[in-house]
Amino acid sequence: MIEIGAGGGDATGPGAIDPGEGSSGVSSRIKRTINYALLAVVVIGLLYYVFVPVGPDMIQYTMIGRNDTKTPSTLYLSHKAAFTIGKNADISVPLQGSTALVAATISRTGYQNGVAIWSFKSNEPSTTVTVNGAPAGDGPLPDGAVLGVDDVQMTYNAGRIGFTGFLDRLESDDTAHLFISPAVISGAFPIVAAGFPVSVAFGVLGFVFAIPLGLALSFMKMAKTRWFRWPATFYVDVVRGTPMFLQILIVVFAIPLLPAYKSLLTAYPWLNDAGPLGVSYTYWMRGLVVLSFNSAAYMAEIFRAGIQSINKGQSEAARSLGMTGVQSMAFVILPQTVRRILPTMMSEFILLFKDTAMLSAVGVAEMVQRAREVAASTFNSSSYLVAAVFYLLLTIPLGRFVQSLENRLAVSEGAGGAAAAEVVPVALDVLNPGTVVPHGAVLPGAEKGPETIPTRNGR
Amino acid sequence: MMSADKPIVRIQGLQKRFGDLEVLKGVDMGVQKGEVVVILGPSGSGKSTLLRCINRLEQPSGGHIWFEDTEITDPKTNINEVRERIGMVFQSFNLFPHRTAKGNVMLAQQKVMKRDKAEAERIAVEQLVKVGLGDRVDYFPAQLSGGQQQRVAIARALAMDPHVMLFDEVTSALDPELVRGVLDVMKALAAGGMTMLVVTHEMGFARDVASRAVFMDGGVIVEQGTPQEVFDHPQSDRTKDFLGHIR
Numbered sequence: 161m162i163e164i165g166a167g168g169g170d171a172t173g174p175g176a177i178d179p180g181e182g183s184s185g186v187s188s189r190i191k192r193t194i195n196y197a198l199l200a201v202v203v204i205g206l207l208y209y210v211f212v213p214v215g216p217d218m219i220q221y222t223m224i225g226r227n228d229t230k231t232p233s234t235l236y237l238s239h240k241a242a243f244t245i246g247k248n249a250d251i252s253v254p255l256q257g258s259t260a261l262v263a264a265t266i267s268r269t270g271y272q273n274g275v276a277i278w279s280f281k282s283n284e285p286s287t288t289v290t291v292n293g294a295p296a297g298d299g300p301l302p303d304g305a306v307l308g309v310d311d312v313q314m315t316y317n318a319g320r321i322g323f324t325g326f327l328d329r330l331e332s333d334d335t336a337h338l339f340i341s342p343a344v345i346s347g348a349f350p351i352v353a354a355g356f357p358v359s360v361a362f363g364v365l366g367f368v369f370a371i372p373l374g375l376a377l378s379f380m381k382m383a384k385t386r387w388f389r390w391p392a393t394f395y396v397d398v399v400r401g402t403p404m405f406l407q408i409l410i411v412v413f414a415i416p417l418l419p420a421y422k423s424l425l426t427a428y429p430w431l432n433d434a435g436p437l438g439v440s441y442t443y444w445m446r447g448l449v450v451l452s453f454n455s456a457a458y459m460a461e462i463f464r465a466g467i468q469s470i471n472k473g474q475s476e477a478a479r480s481l482g483m484t485g486v487q488s489m490a491f492v493i494l495p496q497t498v499r500r501i502l503p504t505m506m507s508e509f510i511l512l513f514k515d516t517a518m519l520s521a522v523g524v525a526e527m528v529q530r531a532r533e534v535a536a537s538t539f540n541s542s543s544y545l546v547a548a549v550f551y552l553l554l555t556i557p558l559g560r561f562v563q564s565l566e567n568r569l570a571v572s573e574g575a576g577g578a579a580a581a582e583v584v585p586v587a588l589d590v591l592n593p594g595t596v597v598p599h600g601a602v603l604p605g606a607e608k609g610p611e612t613i614p615t616r617n618g619r
Numbered sequence: 620m621m622s623a624d625k626p627i628v629r630i631q632g633l634q635k636r637f638g639d640l641e642v643l644k645g646v647d648m649g650v651q652k653g654e655v656v657v658i659l660g661p662s663g664s665g666k667s668t669l670l671r672c673i674n675r676l677e678q679p680s681g682g683h684i685w686f687e688d689t690e691i692t693d694p695k696t697n698i699n700e701v702r703e704r705i706g707m708v709f710q711s712f713n714l715f716p717h718r719t720a721k722g723n724v725m726l727a728q729q730k731v732m733k734r735d736k737a738e739a740e741r742i743a744v745e746q747l748v749k750v751g752l753g754d755r756v757d758y759f760p761a762q763l764s765g766g767q768q769q770r771v772a773i774a775r776a777l778a779m780d781p782h783v784m785l786f787d788e789v790t791s792a793l794d795p796e797l798v799r800g801v802l803d804v805m806k807a808l809a810a811g812g813m814t815m816l817v818v819t820h821e822m823g824f825a826r827d828v829a830s831r832a833v834f835m836d837g838g839v840i841v842e843q844g845t846p847q848e849v850f851d852h853p854q855s856d857r858t859k860d861f862l863g864h865i866r
Contacts, residue, residue: 471711471713473709473711473713474713474715476676476709476713477707477709477713477714477715477772477775478715478727479676479699479702480674480676480702480705480706480707480709480776481702481703481726481727481731481775481776481779482699482700482702482703482727482731482732482779483699483727483730483731484699487730487731491726491730492715492726495717496715496716496717499717
């Protein structure tokens with residue numbers, strides 16, 4: 161449960177709200193309170209699940225007695241020693257010398273109302289398993305029950321289960337282990353980790369290529385002549401109006417049908433080979449085309465709004481000094497635009513980074529694809545958690561950074577201006593950027609009234 | 620370069636329309652070299668538009684403007700070359716917020732006049748010292764008061780060695796205590812022989828510094844003359860009415 165929303169400001173805790181702010185402040189305070197309450201419930205629930213015993217579900221066993229010596233000896237079997245990773249406890253009873261034999265298998269088959277259900281199976285005709293002296297039947301075990309396997313006796317203890325016990329419980333739980341199996345997670349970790357640089361590379365490169373494309377589109381959209389404006393508008397409408405998933409399918413499967421593409425592959429057959437990070441060059445090409453062409457459409461709007469948010473007086477001042485339109489754009493308007501749109505651009509990057517997951521649909525071995533392969537081979541969904549953690553590894557710090565950038569921008573741009581006191585640090589909900597500039601907040605530094613920079617809604 | 624009686628700026632039948640709104644309805648005017656012309660008038664009278672037409676920040680709808688030997692209103696004129704020689708200072712300063720005071724003054728020198736960096740810097744500092752900001756060269760606009768920002772804007776225009784300076788209500792956005800510093804700079808400039816066209820509501824400044832006062836209303840020049848003539852013996856009722864409201 162991660163809270164990056166409007167409430168999660170670093171510097172201002174829930175108590176630091178200015179009492180003078182308007183109704184939007186009150187509603188955000190309520191939202192914040194609800195968020196914190198939910199978070200508290202989840203944390204307390206987790207702690208309870210880990211550390212408070214819900215029944216006689218103990219991992220420690222005490223074995224008492226050996227038939228051949230009569231001397232009581234105590235053997236502590238940690239759950240790790242006694243349980244194979246899985247559900248079963250194999251009780252090994254040493255016989256004659258050093259030969260070990262699996263005499264019986266005690267299995268935890270699951271939980272009922274939080275209480276472990278056990279099953280007992282002897283592996284030799286002569287061996288019987290007893291509970292408190294009577295032949296054992298399947299079911300829950302009372303605390304302090306004495307288990308016997310032939311003449312070996314073990315005491316079943318209740319108590320706090322601890323973290324390893326928690327992991328073991330997860331592993332043994334019929335339902336939970338399908339989603340959070342520690343064994344599958346540790347197995348999936350290196351596999352998914354190998355996809356992390358692939359996802360990052362697709363995100364970063366797609367973003368970098370999208371910048372000039374987006375800038376060109378934004379200039380076209382601002383052009384005086386319709387012959388530039390209309391194609392750009394059409395392009396942006398089409399790209400923003402269709403699912404990226406569909407765009408990936410179209411680009412990846414349609415481009416190879418082009419004769420030009422075929423002759424390209426004939427001329428450069430190595431393009432089909434595995435390239436950097438194990439992804440073939442053809443996939444790099446097509447994947448980056450779809451990512452950057454898609455992102456460019458969104459960036460075009462960011463650039464356009466950013467450029468138009470710069471006060472007209474800036475270009476007038478530049479032009480009055482004899483600068484050409486291009487010089488004015490390059491040395492006066494764009495440098496200011498860059499600072500102003502930086503936070504929005506970074507959340508665009510976060511979105512694009514997350515969207516690389518959709519490349520799994522066409523088999524690019526990025527994180528989600530790898531997680532899916534693990535899930536398919538283990539019949540277990542735990543690997544998806546690993547992928548989620550890797551995404552959060554980048555998105556949460558970046559989101560925080562965007563937020564601090566917003567705040568700093570609001571301060572620095574507003575410092576000398578008339579609007580300094582009114583500029584509200586813009587809260588940025590990175591994981592749901594449709595809500596980026598809430599309540600029509602004034603863009604920091606915008607001199608001519610409220611001007612917002614559009615951000616796409618999450619897809 | 621030109622004879623003494625030939626105006627440096629000559630305006631003939633200037634018209635400007637914004638849609639249906641006719642802001643300038645035929646203005647004729649000449650400005651001699653070294654003259655300080657103060658343009659007065661109620662808001663909406665077209666005085667700012669007149670100024671902005673002179674360096675073609677507004678495209679005139681009709682009429683002609685000559686600057687020195689160039690016809691500004693000729694579409695074939697390279698307006699950027701002309702603008703180099705016409706300095707303009709705005710009501711809202713319009714400093715470049717991403718550059719320091721010095722950087723503001725240097726930018727156009729380097730990009731337009733192609734001065735090298737060292738020379739541009741030398742001239743920038745020189746101009747900033749001249750407007751009394753020698754100790755603020757490395758400050759960003761946001762760190763300066765309005766009056767200081769406006770003086771940087773003046774230095775920025777002066778660094779281009781303009782032949783004419785246009786001042787568009789340059790003190791209107793300033794707190795009263797900051798106005799004086801800006802007006803002092805303008806007075807010194809006028810005393811140094813700079814040709815200036817000044818749209819202002821500062822009557823004291825107009826009276827002291829102007830060589831000619833022009834009263835505009837409804838898109839035309841209603842009355843003009845020496846400041847004494849216009850202020851003390853206004854001929855037109857509209858001028859009298861306006862001056863009565865100002866006092």
